[in-house]
């Protein structure tokens with residue numbers, strides 16, 4: 353779609369160049385789908401030259417401009433001795449996109465998070481792994497915010513006007529955790545109506561991240577794996593009726609029911625001994 357109000361494309365990733373009427377442009381798959389009646393300039397960050405994925409002993413840094421295709425290819429490139437078994441989540445999360453060839457190859461991890469869709473699979477992935485967003489502001493300062501707190505509602509984020517998401521840091525401890533993934537859509541190729549990720553850390557801690565079913569990510573944290581009743585009670589305590597998402601991709605009642613059910617499946621999977629590797 354043409355955005356006929358736009359008169360300038362500026363190649364920059366400098367937030368101090370941002371002014372009202374500007375939008376950061378990454379893959380453009382949302383910007384050009386939704387259109388706009390007031391945007392005047394697009395600030396294109398795709399030429400910033402940020403390394404898409406950087407591995408270190410501290411963990412993984414994902415540049416905001418990393419594409420879905422680059423992320424999907426990444427698990428094969430990580431040396432096995434890192435023992436980052438949580439990278440098992442990368443491909444199911446990427447596959448949770450209703451992705452055309454274009455969305456797969458040009459849309460970005462940062463663009464997905466900044467769009468703030470409840471079903472955003474990159475929000476789900478990075479929130480579930482305790483990813484922390486590095487944000488640069490137009491006043492020259494920077495701040496860090498957990499991804500789970502960056503998306504605050506349906507297509508709403510905690511970004512102030514002009515703030516730029518630079519990267520997401522995923523800690524090595526979360527990458528070493530055992531994980532379990534469940535995703536449901538009402539139709540075979542539909543957008544996620546429920547997407548849950550469970551994480552069992554090396555210290556025995558359990559984290560359940562609920563996305564798509566709720567308007568924003570919801571995380572439950574336990575010092576040890578709870579029993580079924582404990583998990584159900586915590587889910588019902590934490591997610592009040594107003595948080596269940598309601599759109600064409602699922603009724604709130606269905607999302608609530610399936611969250612309870614898939615949460616229990618995840619809990620039971622992670623409670624069972626880890627399957628031996630296939631020889």
Ligand SMILES: Cc1cc2nc3c(=O)[nH]c(=O)nc-3n(C[C@H](O)[C@H](O)[C@H](O)COP(=O)(O)OP(=O)(O)OC[C@H]3O[C@@H](n4cnc5c(N)ncnc54)[C@H](O)[C@@H]3O)c2cc1C
Pocket residue numbers: 375376377378379380381382383384385397416417448449450451452455458459460461462463464465466467469471472473511515516517518543544
């Ligand atoms: C056919 C189709 C299917 C889709 N299916 C899904 C789906 O299943 N699930 C889903 O979640 N989405 C889906 N989308 C929406 C979209 O493609 C994705 O959310 C995608 O990841 C957005 O990334 P992008 O780089 O194209 O974002 P852009 O369109 O470039 O940007 C999206 C928004 O984020 C802002 N932004 C981008 N990068 C940054 C940054 N680094 N810092 C601050 N702000 C930034 C932009 O200003 C804009 O407001 C679909 C879109 C299409 C067209």
